[in-house]
Amino acid sequence: MTIATHRTTLANGLRVVAVEMPHLHSAEIAVYLRVGGRHDRREKAGLAHFLEHMLFRGTAEHPSNLQLEAAFEAIGGCVNAATDAETTCYYSRVHPDHVAEGVRLLSVMLLSPTFHGIEVEKKIVTEEALEDINEEGAEINPDNLASSLLWPGHSLGMPTIGYLDTIAGFSEADLREQMARYYVPANAVVVAAGRIAAPEIFAAAERAFGPWRGPLPPEQLPVADGQDAPRTVFVKDADSQVDLQIAFRGFPRLDPRMVPARLIRRVLAGGGCSRLHLNLRERLGIVYSVDAQLAAYDETGCFSVDLSTAPENLTVAVEEVLRETGRLAREGVDEEELRRVKEGYFFDLAYSRDSTFEMQVRYGWGELMGLVKGVDEDRTEAAAVDGAMLRATARELFSPRRLNLVAVGPLKGSVRKELEGIIRRYEAAY
Structure with a gap:
């Protein structure tokens, strides 16, 4: 059967995409944001990644990560996320009958985080960062080392996860400032794919994300094309x-x-x-x-x-x-x-x-x-x-x-x- 794609933009600037795949028995929903490691300053390296982690620690509606996970499981989902150099994505597979609820749950995550448990999450992310460091404290992840060669002095050359000192220094004020700068409708896309109907997705997005407001995100620092030798x-x-x-x-x-x-x-x-x-x-x-x-x-x-x-x-x-x-x-x-x-x-x-x-x-x-x-x-x-x-x-x-x-x-x-x-x-x- 033919895959049909539909797109709309809400009044607040949020883009919504629906990919109708009526022959399937599942659906996938996601929210993409144009923010990643390259948007971090050196003194806040890893902040985009750390904020992604913190959105799983609870919301106004689901005070704990257990309650948030259970809410997604109740609709056939398992919420996940990823942060790379330029984007952050929150996504989950859900049952087609519950796509609207899935979209709403994603909006709850993004729009009402409590930021409880920052110190616990620092420990978790620190353990993740230590996987890339040897006993002498040297970086041993080839991807991170190659990035530092490819783009020296630029945030693309920093590890997306950050450094031990920057992770230790993150505060709730940092998280809220990051959200205010980058977690804004004009910097985001909501998408659903599977056995869905575009009008229902657009309506669900309007209900869940319609009140979302925020300014245009800041410009990102470009990379100079400076390599001229191995x-x-x-x-x-x-x-x-x-x-x-x-x-x-x-x-x-x-x-x-x-x-x-x-x-x-x-x-x-x-x-x-x-x-x-x-x-x-x-x-x-x-x-x-x-x-x-x-x-x-x-x-x-x-x-x-x-x-x-x-x-x-x-x-x-x-x-x-x-x-x-x-x-x-x-x-x-x-x-x-x-x-x-x-x-x-x-x-x-x-x-x-x-x-x-x-x-x-x-x-x-x-x-x-x-x-x-x-x-x-x-x-x-x-x-x-x-x-x-x-x-x-x-x-x-x-x-x-x-x-x-x-x-x-x-x-x-x-x-x-x-x-x-x-x-x-x-x-x-x-």
Whole structure:
């Protein structure tokens, strides 16, 4: 059956999106806010994430997190949330017969938090933050370390969770100021997807969020495109393996090169037939798995390759990853490999039509970020990518001047010099 999408804007500026999927037996609801780690100042790093946590600790209607969770469970739900660099999302699957109540419960969370239990939540978030720090107090999360290389001196380079000192210093006044600045209708999108009817969703949103008021959110600090040479960071840590991330500074969210970049990710690490999987795991046997991630923000982005390997295999792993990125930049892909990668992408797009979660992300997050595209539009854009487009994108993306390398683990004394030599050879051959 056809998926139908509908959109309206309430008088207060809140956008509401309904994705009708009448053939399904569930629904997904969410509220997206355009605020994340990049909106935190250094002295308040982690505040966006901490506020997300605090909204689960109770509301005027549900004084405890247990009562709030029980209210969602009573309608077939399990409320969850996530904060990333640019957005915060509160979401839950609910039974289609109770979508209106689910929307109301989300509004209760966002509009009437009590902020009880701040000190307890600080302990919880501190435990979460400690997972990224070793016994010497050094940062060991490759994502955080790579971000600090990619965007030094900018909030995008800070960990979204914050630092131990900033977490310890959060107050109720900080939380209320954050809400007043960013938790405003013009900065939010409500979305529902599944067996729903758009008029009912719009009416439910009006009842629940209609009284919400607030000014326009503040402007965010842009990122300067300043990288002109490779950067590296090495952290010695007691472990049996080395965690490696090779991150290339990527493209902004609306850059047309993002379309071939998605296919490049699949060429390198998109499954059992991908180049890095075949080389590093099946041919050399030096990794259990290898992944590639693609992130895009308003004015910048990142393409990263992640793997873990024994210390004695680290230089080989780096050589192989850069050999493949360099080969893509020089040679691109042949028609058969490109056809296979596209087909895999098309299958995943087709499968997404059965997921209420993926549809609410596509149309809810997409509405928030100015990137609303249907499945057919994504398919058409990817189908138009040819070998020349993919090679040209790889040539720009994998330039040595965009390269950032992070290695964390039991590093040998000479390994830094060896890896920097590999990078210099990569530069010379590019």
